[in-house]
Amino acid sequence: MTEHEMPLITTLSFGLVMAFMFGLVAVRLRLPPIVGYLLAGVFLGPYTPGFVADAEIAKQLSEVGIVLLMFGVGLHFSLKDLWEVKKIAITGAFAQIVVSVVIGLGLAHLWGWKPEAGFVFGLACSVASTVVMMRALEDNHLLHSTIGKIAVGWLIVQDLVMVLALVLVPSLARSGGDETIHLEMILGGAVAMAKMALFVLVTLLLGYRALPGILHQVVATRSRELFTLAVLAVAVGVAFAAGMIFGVSLALGAFIAGMMLKESSLSKDIAERALPLQDAFAVLFFVAVGMLFNPTVIWEDPVSVILCVLTIMVGKSIASFVVVTAFRYPLRTGLLVTAGLGQIGEFSFVIATLALSFGILSSHAHDILLAGALISISLNPLTFVGSRLIHECVGATPRFAQFFSLPEDDDELAHLQPEEKKELARSLVVLIGAGQIGGYIYSHIDETRHELVIIETNREKVEILRERGYHAIAGDAGSFETLTDAMIDRAVAVVIAIPEAFEVGRIIEAIREIGPQAKIVIQDRYNFGAVDVEEMQVDLKVTGAEEIAKRMLSYLSTLR
Numbered sequence: 001m002t003e004h005e006m007p008l009i010t011t012l013s014f015g016l017v018m019a020f021m022f023g024l025v026a027v028r029l030r031l032p033p034i035v036g037y038l039l040a041g042v043f044l045g046p047y048t049p050g051f052v053a054d055a056e057i058a059k060q061l062s063e064v065g066i067v068l069l070m071f072g073v074g075l076h077f078s079l080k081d082l083w084e085v086k087k088i089a090i091t092g093a094f095a096q097i098v099v100s101v102v103i104g105l106g107l108a109h110l111w112g113w114k115p116e117a118g119f120v121f122g123l124a125c126s127v128a129s130t131v132v133m134m135r136a137l138e139d140n141h142l143l144h145s146t147i148g149k150i151a152v153g154w155l156i157v158q159d160l161v162m163v164l165a166l167v168l169v170p171s172l173a174r175s176g177g178d179e180t181i182h183l184e185m186i187l188g189g190a191v192a193m194a195k196m197a198l199f200v201l202v203t204l205l206l207g208y209r210a211l212p213g214i215l216h217q218v219v220a221t222r223s224r225e226l227f228t229l230a231v232l233a234v235a236v237g238v239a240f241a242a243g244m245i246f247g248v249s250l251a252l253g254a255f256i257a258g259m260m261l262k263e264s265s266l267s268k269d270i271a272e273r274a275l276p277l278q279d280a281f282a283v284l285f286f287v288a289v290g291m292l293f294n295p296t297v298i299w300e301d302p303v304s305v306i307l308c309v310l311t312i313m314v315g316k317s318i319a320s321f322v323v324v325t326a327f328r329y330p331l332r333t334g335l336l337v338t339a340g341l342g343q344i345g346e347f348s349f350v351i352a353t354l355a356l357s358f359g360i361l362s363s364h365a366h367d368i369l370l371a372g373a374l375i376s377i378s379l380n381p382l383t384f385v386g387s388r389l390i391h392e393c394v395g396a397t398p399r400f401a402q403f404f405s406l407p408e409d410d411d412e413l414a415h416l417q418p419e420e421k422k423e424l425a426r427s428l429v430v431l432i433g434a435g436q437i438g439g440y441i442y443s444h445i446d447e448t449r450h451e452l453v454i455i456e457t458n459r460e461k462v463e464i465l466r467e468r469g470y471h472a473i474a475g476d477a478g479s480f481e482t483l484t485d486a487m488i489d490r491a492v493a494v495v496i497a498i499p500e501a502f503e504v505g506r507i508i509e510a511i512r513e514i515g516p517q518a519k520i521v522i523q524d525r526y527n528f529g530a531v532d533v534e535e536m537q538v539d540l541k542v543t544g545a546e547e548i549a550k551r552m553l554s555y556l557s558t559l560r
Helices: 007-028 033-044 055-075 079-084 086-111 115-126 130-139 146-173 183-220 224-246 250-262 267-291 302-326 331-341 346-357 363-395 398-403 418-426 436-443 459-467 480-485 501-514 545-557
Strands: 428-432 451-456 471-474 491-496 519-523 540-542
Touching (some): 007 033, 007 055, 007 267, 033 363, 055 224, 055 250, 055 267, 086 115, 086 146, 086 302, 115 302, 115 346, 115 363, 130 146, 130 331, 130 363, 146 183, 146 250, 146 331, 183 224, 183 250, 224 267, 302 331, 331 363, 346 363, 436 451, 436 545, 451 459, 459 471, 480 501, 501 519
Parallel strands (some): 428 451, 428 491, 451 471, 519 540
């Protein structure tokens, strides 16, 4: 059979393979993988030589990607996180959206576009990529800091506004392209909002108890495959019903489905099953978006592309910086929040693609926006470096330093009081891994009379540990930054309670470089291959799960 006889398999195969290859190159170049996925789409699109994937099938596959992507957003939607920083998050998000829309309308007038095109263009420029932001916060060890909380709260507000925008875009298309807003558009928007409200009400009434109950019944079958299938059926089924019955977008339906299951006791299991599927199909979404992009716009209309990039990285960033500083947060907080928000991503593509399908945005406008997205995402890691350099330069200038002299509270252990930090410095043990062995150790650490800092890669587990009163950090224990945040240079011992042999070797090397005084305790069940464990200068190796934990605790009791 030829590729023409199997367009679905061909498109799926080429899409995933090219996304993997370009994504790997992007990561190697220290760029967000989204850049690679978009470039894979450009490579498979009609504007570059070589194989051209089936655009219609790619679009349908990307719809599944949007559904699962929005389902994941709803599943992780946290009113608690938003409530902690509600004032600055709501004020900042709306200020940024207003500024971006105003700039978009100004550019539309300059370029001779219709006002509704400028409105959608500005709206798409205003919302940052959740994936890029979360990755940047994790890489810079800021996710659980004050900076991280503000940025995540900001994203939540922006996402909610974009969810509403998905409802209003079709009504905007029916305005007839007039310069003024017609009564028809207002009525259309009101009807769309009413349909959305009815959908949310019906979904909450029927689904809030019914869907978790069904999933609990599935769990009782003890079939992992059936549970995964049930999660996928809920995400896609609710989204499809939203479109067919209420005329609501698939994206909104999936978001509401995720929200319904957020408070379920099975939410973590649902996320665990949905995330692999979400990641795979979200990649196809970005590939499909890339296929629509004509790269010739970069050299044929560079001025428009530059203005778009400036809108994303400078215009809305100034608005976010002004808001953060107006709330009297430290200069470092303002700079790093601004750096994280200086790009656009998933929702921008969803809004732009929807506007393109309704004829609000032209293909040229869509290309300008995609070029702006690619450039801003690619430059985003550099903005964090630039923010730190600006902070250092300003801090070295007495007059500016005095103006911005506000208490810094952005480190990972900011919630500790000074006397607590002193106590940690006197008798500190760092635990890496909070699994079975790690759980036994932190539950009995008081017996050793040591204070404990836990490093764990699972963010949700870190949140649970913090709620229980433990000092926990989310991050890679092999990273110098994470070890520094855990005050490894003051630790009397480091307990490594993770199962991966390669990771253990890498972590030990990092510890020996920046915390050579710390005793190192590991499990004696690793297969290090060619690595000589003795050369790692390990102080204690113990065998047997419970015995490992007990012996580790006993050893810690001897240290002071």
